[in-house]
Amino acid sequence: MAYPIHRFRALADLTPQEEQALLALGNPESLRRRGETFQREGEPTKGFHLLISGWVASSLTLRNGNRLIQKLHLPGDMLGTPSMVLPTSADTLTALTEAVTAFVPFARYGALFAAEPRLAALFTMAIQMERLALMDVLAVTGNASAKEQLARLLLDLHARLMPIGLVRDDTFDLPITQEVIGDLLGLTGVHVNRTIRSLEEAWLIAREGAQGHRVRLLDLDGLRQLSPLKARQPSFQPEWLPAAR
Structure with a gap:
């Protein structure tokens, strides 16, 4: 099973070298059982996850204890990327179905900027698409x-x-x-x-x-x-x- 790279192909024509670097970026695959929480908000983390298959929810817990699901993640998504600017995890990741993920250490991702700068730039574009999606959700919440x-x-x-x-x-x-x-x-x-x-x-x-x-x-x-x-x-x-x- 390989990480779906359609999101990056939608942004640019990838070279064979870039495709190989993208497919080799993650650690060995991890199976996530339905209902499993594999990242918790506020806990230390040293990387993000590539979603290979299945559905995963990204959520926050409010002070009153209520859960707020921010995003439904689908195959090809990157999970937990906001945590790269924080000392601990920004959100909680829970498998809504059986899922397969691959962990990417931040250090390995950072090395892309020197080894594959265009691929690193495409990651930046993909992350900005996530930001746009959250902007759209915020725009309609309470207004639609x-x-x-x-x-x-x-x-x-x-x-x-x-x-x-x-x-x-x-x-x-x-x-x-x-x-x-x-x-x-x-x-x-x-x-x-x-x-x-x-x-x-x-x-x-x-x-x-x-x-x-x-x-x-x-x-x-x-x-x-x-x-x-x-x-x-x-x-x-x-x-x-x-x-x-």
Whole structure:
């Protein structure tokens, strides 16, 4: 199993040397069981993780003890990169499904800036795309209806799962509970369930499977019109990007 590098290919044409360096960046793979927390907020850390397969949640714990899920991570994502500017972990990482990760020591990542400067710059771009995604979440939180927020989330998952072959006929697995969706959107589980039903009644989505953990987007255009934000499209090989070696 290899780390999916589609996110970097969306930013630039990678040389064979860059692809090899990217695929060799992480330590041997680690299997994460569903529900396993493998990084805790506030604990010392010396690196970040590459997500090879599975779904992982990044969360913070508020002073009142409530959990705030900030991000759903999918294969190809980098987990825990904000911690590189702190003495301890910035967030908690929990496997929502069985997952496979590879740990990258910060020192090994830092060496990229000398050995593969263009690849290091692409990492910077990928991390900035994460920042844009969080900006979008912040923009809609409290400023959009539950239906609008859910439409944006489903479109985001569709766009991120498509490049790794996990969408077929606009249908994909949604292996997370309504509680997790509620934590992510700032809604109660009851409100999430009611909102999902409203999207079904509007013929925008359909749930499939015995437990409804598979979703089909019936009307992509309708969901895009409902979403309060347009999808971000990164620049491909911007002028400032260092030349390939």
